[in-house]
Amino acid sequence: MAADVSGILPVQAIEQMFDDGSIVSDQAPVDGQIQPASLDLRLGATAYRVRASFLTGPDPTVLKKLENLKLHKVDLAQGAVLETGCVYIVPLQESLVLPADISATANPKSSTGRLDVFTRVITDQGVAFDTVPAGYAGPLYAEISPLTFPILVRTGSRLSQIRFRRGESLISDQFLQMVHREHTLVTGGNERIGGGVQLSIDLEGSGKGSLVGYRAKHHSGLIDVDKPGAHAPLDFWEPIYRRGAAELILDPNEFYILVSQEAVHVPPDYAAEMVPFDALVGEFRVHYAGFFDPGFGHSSAGGVGSRAVLEVRSHDVPFILEHGQTVGRLVYEKMSQRPATLYGEGIGSNYQGQALKLSKHFRAVD
Template identity: 55%
Template sequence: MGSKPGPAEAERQAAAPAARGGILPRQAIAELIADGEIRGAGDLAELVQPASLDLRLGARAHRLRASFLPGRGRTVAERIEQFSMHEVDLTGGALLEVGCVYIVPLMERLALGSQVSGLANPKSSTGRLNLFTRLIVDGAEQFDVVPAGYEGPLYAELAPNAFSVLARSGVRLNQLRFRRGRPGVADSALQRLHREVGLVGEGGAGAGAEAAQIRKGLVFTVDLGGLGPDRLAGFKAKRHADVIDLSRIGHYDPAEFWDPIAASPRGELILDPNEFYILASRETVRIPPDYAAEMVPYDTQIGEFRVHYAGFFDPGFGWDPDKEVGTRAVLEVRSHEVPFLLQDGQPVGRLEYHRLAATPDRLYGAGIGSHYHAQSLTLSKHFRPWGA
């Protein structure tokens, strides 16, 4: 069983209005399933996370000539007919190759009420493989956005960028959050929350109230000082590595897929163009039980690299009411057209906190099988621990 909310959280939940706005917790998502607003084959309850729903690949994939958005008044199926090069059967597993774009009808579909909308993101393990994954719905003019009242199928666009992968029907690569109203938290409220519970833990390179930089969310910085016994600053994906079977957990030797990056005495790292890196934040972050968060770019004007492939942080991530330790954020980083210098402590992203409509009845953590609840510099769940 997962960890239960403490007395303070339970008291806040009991005092909350029954239909307050915010990100929907798992018990509210279960109600959407019971009411037929979320539909699909099999036991949908197994897909429900503390504040999101896992989405499963369907039985076939389409290799596309180009990525697309259907546009207002158009269906994804119409665009697939226009851009599909060939169809791939996923029921027994199929190879999705680096440099190719695929679209997969998902096993779930929606019939949402007029007050409920959705936002999707890749799962953590998907982002750490640089498997670019985006949700598309009929009539969409944006990726990863489900408008309020949407009724129809769901599709995942997949583009392996670092490793070719073997994918099967039923594999979960992205997740969907549901929300009512505007759940965002202003900086002033986030400052108060930090003073009350501490959003930055004591286990990072900087701790305490002075370590929390709050500017349009909680700013976090990159740690290039070295972590673990080998003082590693990160990992860089090898080119031309073997195929990764997405169904195999803890199976692969990471040394066959990743080059370790030793910490520089100067605390610097030059990102090579179009290469993929796994790094870690200096801060250890804490997500209180009645909040969720999303990683977003620190400043889009920097423009030379991207730190945002799997951005959802569940309620309870890094949280322990008896300790203020927190958990580091793992950063999936890809440089763009030119080499770019990163420095230890440089701001690279922000966590935007969002209120939940109610406290989840289960929180993120080992009790519900969460893979990254105590992570530091951690590769995806498909790999054995480094040096094991």
């Protein structure tokens, strides 16, 4: 790949970063860890429960900051429970020695966001969460705060993902219109492009009485993040059915799984990201886990357009969502090179062709 090609780095470039020492780990990558346009990050051996979330500020390193903020250490080697309402800092197995022209951003994995586990990546000398500046050389840390369900994690668990980019990769609305005409980026709703592809909420379902979402239950059981299909969904979730008007009142600080009206398509030469919060559309946050890999909803990868599952949390006041209301934006970036493997091509992609769907940890709803 030419050194001056801008864009999001694909799977083959991430593999090369392990080979050339830009990504450093004592353990080789495991199957499925490198995605078409991102890398899953693995938890290390120790978690530190801390008094509060933080950025390093004037302190030189995260470990230096931990000296004053940590409450106790948690050994993750045999598995440990991270409790709701607590904040943990975990050194990650991967560290970085980035070239001067490569930067990175991080996000929770889709399955992490659908469990309402608030997860961010921090760095030494960090001034922003989930942001790694070009040329950064140092360790990575995950800040983890389960908000609804206690979770069981262990060394090697993967809650966060990181995406690498060279130069400017975001494409303009004018160019996005051209891509939409050629590849049909969204279907099934009122397609609108402005500041990215705008997405709206589906609260109609298939008519009155149909399932339109889930609300998380409080005081439920423990979720093992490394065991897909191990949990009964109704032990953790209350189904939401359309009873009358296609609308839903979001209760403050409740967590919901909803779905977009539009089916989303990410062509092979592009990657996308959901804007996690937009104050212009209401006092709520949509979609903690924002990365959409190349091939999401793509026909050659087994997709026919896939709905965007929305992790929604209202803030401060009750808020009414109505069917078709704009709830977020999907911004697209160009790839520096087409990925050798697309989302859904036999790499353990759990959400290709999805509609309304809980995380991979739950069995199918009866």
